[in-house]
Amino acid sequence: MDQLILNGIVNGLIVGGVYALIGVSLTLLYGVLRVVNFAHGEFVIAGSFLAYVLFSHLGLPPLLALPIAAIAFFAAGWGLYYVLIPRLSRSDDPELMSFLMFYGVSIAAAAGMLLVFEADSRSIDYTFTPISVPIGPIYVSTARLVALAIAVAISGALAMFLFLTLPGKALRAAIMNPEAIQIMGVDIVRLSAFAFALASALAGVTGVLVALVFPAFNAFSGPDYTIIAFIVVVLGGLGNPVGALLAGVIFGLAEQLATVFLPQSLAQIVGFAILVATIFLRPTGILGSSARK
Amino acid sequence: MTMQPAVMELVNVDVAYHGDIRILRGLSLKVRPGMITGVIGPNGAGKSTALRALYGLLKPVAGDVMVDGKVVTGMKPWKFIDHGIALVPQHRSLFNDLSVEDNLRLACWSFRRDKARVEAALERAYTQFPMLRDKRRDKAGSMSGGQQRFLELGRALALQPRMLLLDEPTAMIAPRISAEIYAFIEGLPAQGISVLLVDQNVRQCVRIAGHVYVLELGQNKVDGGAEDFRQDSGLRDLIAEWVDYRIDA
Ligand SMILES: Nc1ncnc2c1ncn2[C@@H]1O[C@H](COP(=O)(O)OP(=O)(O)O)[C@@H](O)[C@H]1O
Ligand SMILES: [Mg+2]
Numbered sequence: 001m002d003q004l005i006l007n008g009i010v011n012g013l014i015v016g017g018v019y020a021l022i023g024v025s026l027t028l029l030y031g032v033l034r035v036v037n038f039a040h041g042e043f044v045i046a047g048s049f050l051a052y053v054l055f056s057h058l059g060l061p062p063l064l065a066l067p068i069a070a071i072a073f074f075a076a077g078w079g080l081y082y083v084l085i086p087r088l089s090r091s092d093d094p095e096l097m098s099f100l101m102f103y104g105v106s107i108a109a110a111a112g113m114l115l116v117f118e119a120d121s122r123s124i125d126y127t128f129t130p131i132s133v134p135i136g137p138i139y140v141s142t143a144r145l146v147a148l149a150i151a152v153a154i155s156g157a158l159a160m161f162l163f164l165t166l167p168g169k170a171l172r173a174a175i176m177n178p179e180a181i182q183i184m185g186v187d188i189v190r191l192s193a194f195a196f197a198l199a200s201a202l203a204g205v206t207g208v209l210v211a212l213v214f215p216a217f218n219a220f221s222g223p224d225y226t227i228i229a230f231i232v233v234v235l236g237g238l239g240n241p242v243g244a245l246l247a248g249v250i251f252g253l254a255e256q257l258a259t260v261f262l263p264q265s266l267a268q269i270v271g272f273a274i275l276v277a278t279i280f281l282r283p284t285g286i287l288g289s290s291a292r293k
Numbered sequence: 294m295t296m297q298p299a300v301m302e303l304v305n306v307d308v309a310y311h312g313d314i315r316i317l318r319g320l321s322l323k324v325r326p327g328m329i330t331g332v333i334g335p336n337g338a339g340k341s342t343a344l345r346a347l348y349g350l351l352k353p354v355a356g357d358v359m360v361d362g363k364v365v366t367g368m369k370p371w372k373f374i375d376h377g378i379a380l381v382p383q384h385r386s387l388f389n390d391l392s393v394e395d396n397l398r399l400a401c402w403s404f405r406r407d408k409a410r411v412e413a414a415l416e417r418a419y420t421q422f423p424m425l426r427d428k429r430r431d432k433a434g435s436m437s438g439g440q441q442r443f444l445e446l447g448r449a450l451a452l453q454p455r456m457l458l459l460d461e462p463t464a465m466i467a468p469r470i471s472a473e474i475y476a477f478i479e480g481l482p483a484q485g486i487s488v489l490l491v492d493q494n495v496r497q498c499v500r501i502a503g504h505v506y507v508l509e510l511g512q513n514k515v516d517g518g519a520e521d522f523r524q525d526s527g528l529r530d531l532i533a534e535w536v537d538y539r540i541d542a
Contacts, residue, residue: 166399166405169388169391169398170399170402172388172390172391173388173391176388176389176390176391177387177388177389179382179386180385180386180388181388181399182369182370182371183348183350183370183373183374183386184371184374184399184402185371185372185373185374185375185400185403186371186399186402187371188371189369
């Protein structure tokens with residue numbers, strides 16, 4: 001096989017693994033809470049900064065940053081839920097208010113990161129040994145392969161949670177029929193807080209992977225990832241976690257292969273082309289049926 | 294369960310959907326213990342709204358909801374199961390992409406750690422509606438309308454409730470299945486279960502209910518013992534006004 005294409009596929013899988021996680025957390029949040037988190041990208045970048053601080057100030061390697069990010073972001077998400085969401089239900093139009101509120105959170109989070117870390121791009125110069133691994137004729141950075149393995153492991157664990165455990169099924173049930181889950185005796189407020197915390201933890205962990213996979217990040221990187229998350233969520237079908245995982249990989253592959261076949265300027269719009277095409281051709285996403293009628 | 298059949302009441306309840314438009318106005322009704330209480334009335338009268346207000350899905354802007362004589366206004370919907378009160382709403386309450394068995398297991402959420410009790414609840418649903426056992430691995434959404442209704446009823450009954458609130462349980466169900474569902478409902482009081490039956494099918498509702506409320510425009514029109522409805526020609530004419538139907542035609 002042509003080396004460039006192989007390179008595109010391997011990179012597509014790696015980047016796609018990160019996109020899948022970014023999308024699945026946003027889609028869970030939307031599915032259960034019916035809110036669109038415009039600050040999702042900032043949550044992700046905050047995870048990258050956490051990994052950066054842990055490494056450059058405390059000397060902790062990125063692999064150790066993963067569980068720390070998971071716990072810290074889970075707790076922060078839980079708290080944030082109770083600060084933000086009860087205010088929405090007092091509004092006459094909670095859905096519209098949620099747009100404005102999370103847009104505000106996004107601005108505040110970006111400004112906060114700018115204050116602390118300034119505008120410079122950061123990266124983590126942690127190196128794995130060996131620094132790269134041969135795959136057939138090409139060499140791939142070990143850090144990126146490790147990130148891919150972690151993304152696959154987390155996706156697998158998440159799928160097992162959602163499909164094999166009762167709390168996971170309750171979460172999916174809440175997406176399918178939010179009123180019925182309440183009359184089953186499930187406290188929807190606690191379940192929503194859990195969904196928010198879980199989505200935040202996933203975003204934080206994804207941020208650590210972003211620091212491993214992409215060359216650099218800064219306080220302004222958030223919106224790039226929010227847009228990627230939107231594309232993945234729409235492509236996968238709103239509120240459909242399996243769809244989001246699949247869509248993330250498809251989008252990653254399309255984007256990376258586009259850089260092989262198309263001129264640089266065209267390759268950059270491939271994401272938007274996918275988004276627009278999905279909305280026109282398959283508005284319910286690649287898996288076809290919407291999670292909610 | 295050795296608990297008493299439950300009693301539930303709406304007392305002078307007003308419910309508004311948007312701002313000031315009151316859908317229910319001063320509505321009072323009582324779900325009597327150990328019998329079937331019927332609620333009938335024309336489409337849009339507020340029957341479903343009353344049921345949703347009873348179950349905490351809507352919060353009254355005035356008036357109270359009571360369970361066993363205690364005020365529970367504003368209690369969240371997920372607390373009612375703990376009081377032994379189950380609801381089968383008008384619109385489908387199943388989780389379509391989950392299996393029949395998972396739908397039943399989710400209903401056992403509040404006692405999910407008590408394995409023996411969960412298994413007993415599943416067994417109760419399967420015994421009541423054997424077809425659910427055959428379909429237990431199928432997705433709930435893949436079943437026919439009647440089968441889905443049986444799953445909803447079996448799921449509610451599995452919890453051994455003291456009261457069952459039913460909103461048009463036979464709407465859009467084939468007649469043969471409807472007859473089965475009415476037979477099932479008729480047998481509930483003997484098991485110590487109080488029933489609130491909201492129904493479009495006036496004939497069946499009046500036939501099996503012990504007490505019947507007629508709602509109109511979100512208000513009480515009349516109510517009385519079912520005997521009155523069967524015999525009183527004034528009541529019969531009233532009902533005939535809004536449904537093209539005679540009770541013993
Ligand atoms: N979610 C809602 N928002 C606004 N109005 C509603 C809503 N649900 C029902 N209504 C209105 O409330 C009235 C009573 O409806 P409902 O309780 O469903 O009547 P019934 O069950 O007796 O047919 C109707 O006029 C209906 O249009
Ligand atoms: Mg109705």
